[in-house]
Amino acid sequence: MLTGLDGKLIEDIDTDQIFHNQHLHITQSQEMGRFAFGNLAGWEDFSQKSSPGDILFAGRNFGAGSSRQQAVDCFLALEIKAILAVSFGAIYFRNAVNSGLPVLQCPASAELMARGEVKTGDEIRLDYLQGEGRIAARNVSFEFHPMSRVQHEIFISGGLFQFGKTSE
């Protein structure tokens, strides 16, 4: 749960907070992970806290700003499973889909958190095509915008380029 000091999901996290422009010279994706959220107050140590398979929850307009691909690739390097946000920046969304990172619009996420129905550390099952999330520990279900067929095809292939090769 990407929350701020007020305990609410952080809104308008821009790509400079996700991956600061001083690290833009890094081109090897494995090296990008340790800089994830390196410029987001309170989350600078994200790469140490996160574990492979983690699902992130964020507020409105996640990934606002520039078109840098590193802001997507740093999460792939950390093996983040999916990002659910109230909404995404348009270019960020395109870049994430093209890289095979599941980005899922979940307008209910702020409310879910406020009601204490989703907590850090919960085990969550996501059905991408049905748009249904399930938290077994508390027997809670929630909805998100299902992955479109196109987004799912690209995701299954592992990215746009791979999709292009397999779909011929």
Added chain:
Amino acid sequence: MGLTIIEKIISNHTDGDVKPGNIVWMDLDVRSARDFGGPNVVHHYRGEYGTIPLENKGKTFFTFDLCAPACSMKYADNQQICREFSKEMGMRTFDVDRGIGSHVLMEEGLAVSGGTVVGTDSHMNILGAVGCFGQGMGDIDITFAFKTGKTWFEIPETIKVIVHGKWGWPATAKDLTLLIVKTLGTQSAALQAVEFYGEGVKDLSLAGRITLCSMVTEMAGIIGFVPEYGTDVEKEIKTFFPHQASFLQADEDAVYSAVIEIDADGLTPQVAAPFSPVNVKDIADIQGKQVDSGFIGSCTNGRLEDLLQAAKILKGKRIPEDVVLKVVPATRQVYQELLQSGVLSDLFMSGAIVSNPGCGGCAEGHIGLTGEGEVQVSTGNRNFLGKQGKGEIYLASPAVVAASCLQGCLTSPREV
């Protein structure tokens, strides 16, 4: 249920279900890249696909316009990387002599009403001016488009903007555009297509439509269309763009997410002050601000009509020695029209620098940058900090730029 213009265009290029929010695969009539983004496309293409041919070399183009001819080693190398790839693939390159890619595509009849075009230019949606789908995309998307001829796209909602009122000189299409940018801000049209209607826009010339549609980007919109047009515009299109057909129309029962009305009656010249295109003020509230330089050109205001607007004010007069005016025609075709009509001479004799065509002042192009502390009045579309060097940029019409350069301060065209 009826379709809006963007829904109609995409419907003709996909077998997917076209309704707002759905993502579909769409066919691209034209896939292009510029000297910015183009070299990355070549890099990705070689890495992913090696020497496999393009999906359709006749539909794939490079357009060099950002830094033309190259004035840095980076651009010189990047353009050469694209040229070599272009020769190898048998595709066509509109080289540094041709001008702004989006405009060249319109002149060449490659971007036409009902068509679909992508490129590495955030103002590619300018093609809405001729009823064509145009979209700027990143280098991964464009590489994929070169290889497959397709892209995925989320169908946006469409808003209808109705512009009321009568307006005229000294206000121009740019002033109307700035008024609309001010009214819609960056929220009302965000991620949506826009259709402009009403007596305030239907008599806009083609150059005026280009001006308006170019700045839908600054409204954070996807693309803008101006479907209604009078016979004069039709004639103009047939003269300057003989390949262009009649504009596509939305269905009468098309569904819009919102209808916004704007009153442009008695419009006066407008200026966007630094450092945001939505920071728009009436010229009366800002006139007298001292300027060091002017720029007339860009994809927003680089057509013949724009340059004529300035030439009318400058003819027979001389810009003071401490003001620099740079004029950059959008394309070689516009340059030729300037030359043959004698207007080039009027601009030159007024003291203006008239350069070869291209993007020029925007994006650190070949016409030079502004220095720290320099105040420039420009016909461009963006005045963000650092966009055109370190100076302060005021966005205005060609007429306001010309009048302001003559006076050495922001001035309404009525005053000269």
